[in-house]
Amino acid sequence: MNSRTKYILLILATTAFVLTIYNHNNELTETSFDSIELKYAKRFFGIGVLCAALYFFNKTWRSLVTKIMIGAFGISLVLNLYIFPRVYKTVQLKKIYYEYSEIETCAEMEKRFSTDLKNGKLVYFQFGIGYDIELAKTLKEKYKIKTIGMGCIIQSEKECYNKLLNEYLKENHNDGIIDY
Structure with a gap:
């Protein structure tokens, strides 16, 4: 050879x-x-x-x-x-999930949301039995928001982040995640 x-x-x-x-x-x-x-x-x-x-x-x-x-x-x-x-x-x-899993309070999550908003890297935590593929696709295409499936157990600090995200979408885009 x-x-x-x-x-x-x-x-x-x-x-x-x-x-x-x-x-x-x-x-x-x-x-x-x-x-x-x-x-x-x-x-x-x-x-x-x-x-x-x-x-x-x-x-x-x-x-x-x-x-x-x-x-x-x-x-x-x-x-x-x-x-x-x-x-x-x-x-x-x-890696993204791990970063957010270390945040334990709503106040810390609010700080993280403002940092993510400045960096343009917003995330939506999706809870429930099934993963809503259409919602994830819409959020990614329309707003460049990543969606992470969290399963059935609702975590309050991530729900706090989702509420801030929803308020942001309503204020700036006249649209909310609930509207889908």
Whole structure:
């Protein structure tokens, strides 16, 4: 195997490995961890590792095994790159949620609301059994407000933020979240 092929394999394998670990640790789908794409990416990565081991044990198969390694690591990388934007978006949303989860009082939430208003990064906390996709879409498109689904348990400090957000929309846009 020439040095160019070695570098290609090294880059493919390393990148696929790093993305597989990142996606595995951060992916959360609607029903579980490990989407179908990630499962296949892991399997192809495993095939690539198996072929790497075969490369050193059987000299007659080296040409074929090299091609299989490039294909397996390449497919694993492509599948991981397909998953990565969705996973990255979820990670960013978790970071935002974590920032707000540390705020415990309505007074602190009022300060945060004024900071968010100045920065143009408003958030709406959606409570209830179901997540209202249309509301989230409308708030994002019309006002550039991110929506975070909070589940069934209403948290008073986040409800305080929502009231401030609703008042802001009514005063400045003659529109309120309740109107949807």
